[in-house]
Amino acid sequence: MLLDLQDVSKSYPTGEGVLQVLRGVSLSLDAGESLALTGESGSGKSTLLHLAGGLDRPDSGAILFEGRDIAGLDDKELAAFRRVRVGLVFQQFNLIPSLDVAANLAFQARLGGRFDAAWMARLTARLGLERLLDRYPEQLSGGQQQRVAIGRALAGRPQLIFADEPTGNLDEATGDAVLELMMSLLPETGAALLMVTHSMRLASRLGRRLHLAAGKLG
Amino acid sequence: MLGQGFAVLLSHWRRHKLQFAMLVLGLALATALWSAVQAINGEARASYARAAAVVGQDRLEQLATPDGARLPQSTYIALRTAGWLVSPVLEGEKRFGGERLRILGVDPVTLPADAAQVNVGAADIGLQRFITPPGVFIMSRETAERLKGIDTPPIRISDALPPGTVLTDIGIAQQVLDAPGQLSRLLLAPKQPAEVRPLAQVAPGLVRRAPAVESDLSRLTDSFHLNLTAFGFLAFAVGLFIVHSAIGLAFEQRRPVIRTLRAVGMPLRALILLMIVELLVLSTVAGLIGVALGYGVASLLLPDVAASLRGLYGAEVPGTLSIRPSVWGLGLAIAVTGTLVSAAARLWRIASMPLLAPARPRAWSLASERALRLQAVGGFVLLVAAWLIAQFGAGLVAGFAALGAMLLGAALILPLALSLLLKLGERLSQGVIAQWFWADTRQQLPGLSLALMALLLALAANAGVGTMVQSFRLTFVGWLDQRLPSELYVTTRSNDESQKVHDWLASRSDAVLPIWNTEVRMFGQPVQVYGIADHATYRQHWPMLEAAPDAWDSIASGQGVLANEQLARRQKLTLGDMIPLDGGHSLPLVGIFSDYGNPKGQVIVGVGLLVKLYPDASRLRYAVRIAHDKAPKLAEDLRGTFGLPDENVVNQATIKAFSLKIFERTFAVTAALNVLTLGVAAIAIFASLLTLSGMRLSQLAPAWAMGLTLKRLAWLEILRSVALASFTMLAAVPVGLGLAWMLLAVINVEAFGWRLPMHVFPMDWLRLFLLAVASAILAALLPALWLARRAPADLVKVFANER
Structure with missing residues (x-):
């Protein structure tokens, strides 16, 4: 098993008290598998993805990646985990604005020491970004930015891709095209996918679906 | 409606307290240094005016010899006999102990009412006591303090007299100054009898002189005060960079609010008016704080300034400050004007912003390189103008204009120069972090450029003035050796x-x-x-x-x-x-x-x-x-034989030490203003980094998510600040050398009449470089610490709008 969440809970302090976002969530994901996590706004989908991606820590429960609990890792170890093991795709794209497309694509792979020039060239071609390599994020359309974000996530051939509403900022046609592209690239890397979406239509294209409501899996 | 709109605008400051503090601090500091210089200059000028007004020189016509030589008392008697209403004055300098005093002898009986600042007939003085030996010395309280323990005629205090001036009877003055039967000039009463023999017949050797509107002292010290004013203005300009930066950010952040206010029906004119009112209130408050701070700085600097003026020009300035409405007025005026000038471009942008303009704050970070290029072209034009003024201009004002144009030109070119340098760094770097570091630093440039320009001005002023002072010191010490060869x-x-x-x-x-x-x-x-x-x-x-x-x-x-x-x-x-x-x-x-x-x-x-x-x-x-080793014995014998006081027989080393002491005190004020200007520049960087730190999170979060730790990112933030300060220092050295050359070859020649050879002092640059790096580290420390201690929850917010 690649990822195994066991009884994970998470709360945040707010102005009106403590907000319980996740309440004892458990789920698992095998290598190469794709899983869609659906739910309404505020159901805790993004929080769950952030915890599984090593961006935040749970209040309780275990997050096992290849059998090792990442909830117990220190900042340095968590950073190393993110560099090497996972790829992240966000709704807002979150590219690095000071770097051009080529540097953005290679950033995480080079950071994790997993840069492969041949793979990068192939990936760039598959994503249709060859002519955009010297452009900066602000000079790209939303669809182009998201293709760069997907390329960045896949460049280091991570074991698991976390995608948080990857098409949320795109129109339907562009969103479909981008998802199609991502889904077609996954088998080439062997990565598993955990995608958060509230679109049942998109969720249906993944191997498995789970629904989150009020911090619990339904 | 206006009240509600104003409340909405002010709510920005409630949410951005630090930004508000930086705006007020920047403006207050800028005003403080400017006001400090004005307060010092005001005090000195008032003192010169008092000196000029003594015995009515600024109001009454006078009779004197054409070359200023003394005239015999018999001429005075001849004029009085001929019916002229004249009153004699004898002026000279005399040393009492270590104090050199300006002795003014007057005749209280014939002195015109316009010239009588001190009523010598008053009970505590008495005419009889004033005119009969040993007479009375009337002087300011400060002068009397300095003469404590020194043998003089009885002393009376008068606040109407400037420090260092003694008013006494003409007969007593003739004795004290060893000038029996001599006079310096004659004061002419405003109304003369109708029938008097012509002046040319009675006293052919005398000429009439108009009242001296401006004293010699005032003329002599003009350049010194202009120097101080220039420094004050430089500090003010550096401070304005903070204001410009803070206002710029506030306006950019409020663009969505402004759009919303306009969308719900608030007229654009009303909005602009409210913003101007807001700026006026802010600048008045900050200006008042600034002037008050300025008085504090001035009171710390005034003793050194007074010592400089005494050492350089023999001008006496009291060591204490008085509160002058003109300083408050000018300080507030410059604070308000500076704020409005800083905000003018932003207000114009708001005025011309379409109602449906994107609400996303554009911030500085998106400022294009094209703008930097245009700015650099402006800077280049200013540098050329500086060169032309230095070559073909004349006078102190032209000198300062050239200096100002050079500094501003260099500051305007700096952002593009840094951008090119950082681009080169990005190209040459191999590692992914190094590459990102340079690229990200370059992206921060527009937001930091104002602060860096302020730093450049401060560093260049430090390097330039430092080079000037050190060149002067080196030349001065060598010159003293030549000038004082005797033992x-x-x-x-x-x-x-x-x-x-x-x-x-x-x-x-x-x-x-x-x-x-x-x-x-x-x-x-x-x-x-x-x-x-x-x-x-x-x-x-x-x-x-x-x-x-x-x-x-x-x-x-x-x-x-x-x-x-x-x-x-x-x-x-x-x-x-x-x-x-x-x-x-x-x-x-x-x-x-x-x-x-x-x-x-x-x-x-x-x-x-x-x-x-x-x-x-x-x-x-x-x-x-005499042989060096025999000098002390000879001095001792000389004092013993003639009973000469210690200060009347001095050796070469003592005079040199005294001269160097005056030299050091003269430049102590410059050094203090230098440090204060650098301090203001450091605060400018701190303010910019602090205000940018909120915007930085969205830029740093992706790098963190990709696997860089917050600790490492925080270190990189400090390193970025150090790199920018170091590059700015590199640029400041040639600008500082240009400044030093202008000070030595143009300003000093115009102001003091001498030209000094220029020397360079690389160790001083190294010291300044370390100071700049230290300032950069201090400025970046707090934002970096905040970043390092950020909770992951803050960072993940960047990636998602929902839980």
Whole structure:
């Protein structure tokens, strides 16, 4: 098993008290598998993805990646985990604005020491970004930015891709095209996918679906 | 509606308290340094005005000799007999202990009412006591404090007199100044009798002089105060960068709010008006804080300024400040004007912003490179203008204009220069983090450029003024060695004693060299005339800048004159020009010597000629040549034999130490203003980094998510600040050298009349570099610490709008 969440809970302090976002969530994901996590706004989908991606820590429960609990890792170890093991795709794209497309694509792979020039060239071609390599994020359309974000996530051939509403900022046609592209690239890397979406239509294209409501899996 | 709109605008500051604090702090600091300089200048000028107003010189016409020489008392008596309403004045300087005082002798009976600042008939003085020996010395409280324990006639206090000035009866003054039967000038009562014999008949040797609206002191010190004002303005400009930066950010952040307010029906004009009102309120509050701070700074600096003015010009300025409405008014005016100027472009942008403009704050980070290029072109034009003004302009104002254009030009070019440098860094770097570091630093440039420009100005001013001061120090020390080669310097107390001391020393030393002098008016200005003996001491050591081959022979034979550099420059004198001396004599100029620290013109003639042309010259001082090891014993014997006070027999080292002390105090104010300006620049960087830190999170979060730790990112933030400060320092060195050259070759020549050779001091640059790095680390420390301690929850917010 690649990822195994066991009884994970998470709360945040707010102005009106403590907000319980996740309440004892458990789920698992095998290598190469794709899983869609659906739910309404505020159901805790993004929080769950952030915890599984090593961006935040749970209040309780275990997050096992290849059998090792990442909830117990220190900042340095968590950073190393993110560099090497996972790829992240966000709704807002979150590219690095000071770097051009080529540097953005290679950033995480080079950071994790997993840069492969041949793979990068192939990936760039598959994503249709060859002519955009010297452009900066602000000079790209939303669809182009998201293709760069997907390329960045896949460049280091991570074991698991976390995608948080990857098409949320795109129109339907562009969103479909981008998802199609991502889904077609996954088998080439062997990565598993955990995608958060509230679109049942998109969720249906993944191997498995789970629904989150009020911090619990339904 | 207006009230609600105003409340909405002000709510921004409630949410951005730090930004508000930085805006107020920046403006207050800028105003503080400007006001400090104004308060100091105001105090000094008031003191000069008091000095000028003494015995009505600024209001009454006077009769005096054309060359300013003293006139005989008999002329006064002849005029009174002829019906002229005149009153005699005798003015001179006299040393009491270590204090040199300006003695003003007046006749209280004939003194016109306009000239009587002090009522000598008042009960605590009494006319009888004033005019009969030992007389009364009237002076300011500060002067009286300085004379404590020194033997003088009875002292009375009057606040109407400036420090360092003593008012006494004319008869007492004639005794004290050793000028029996002599007067300096005659004051003319405003209303004269209708029937009086013409002046040309009664006193043909006298001329009428209009009231002196501006005193010699005021003219002499103008350049010093202009220097201070320039520094104050520089500090203000540096402070304005903080204001501009804070206002810019606030306006950008409020663009969505402004759009919303307009969308719900608030007229654009009303919005602009509210913003102007907001700025006026802010600038008034910050201006008031600034002026109050300025008084604090001024009171700390004033003692050094007063010492400088006394050392450089003999000008007496009180060591305490008085509160002047003009300083408050000017301080507030400049704070408000500076704020409105800083905000003008932003207000214009708001005024011209379409209602449906994107609400996303564009912030500085998106400023295009095209804007940087345009700015750099403007900077280049200013540099060319600076060069043209320096080449073809004349006068102190032109000098400062060239200086200002050069500094501003360099500051405008800086962001593009840094951008190109960072681009190069990005291209040359191999590692992914290094590459991102340079690229990200370059992206921060537009947001930090104002602060970096402020830092450049501060560093360049430090490097430039430092180079000037150090060059001056080096030259001055060498010059002192040349100028003070004798082992002992003796000042006697009377002509009689002078002769005895001379005879006594003649048989006990290698040489006794007279340093006799007088002060005359030459070329319409006060000029010191010194007489020196023909001796190898002068031939070997005197600091000549230019001399005819037989200069010393000409001086020895009374056929030539030497002039100091400031007189030669002021009068555009060259070797061979004729110098007018008394008694219708004119002699050719045979040499020009450097004479640093002396505000007055000086000429040197052979001592024989001095005595012949100026029989009243003071003959009290001597330089004594003797083997170094024998000097202390000789000094001791001399003091013992003639009962001379310690300060009348001083050795070379003491005079040098004293001169250097004056030198150091003169530049202590400059050094203090330098440090304060650098401090303001450091705060500018801190303010910019702090205000940017909120915007940085969205730029740093992706790098963190990709696997860089917050600790590492925080270190990189500090490194970024250090890198930018270091590059700015690199740019500041050539700008500082340009500044030093302008100070030495243009400003000093115009202001003081001497030109100094320029030396470079790389170790000082290294020290400044370390200071800049330290400032950069301090400025970046707090934002970096905040970043390092950020909770992951804050960062993940960047990636998602929902839980």
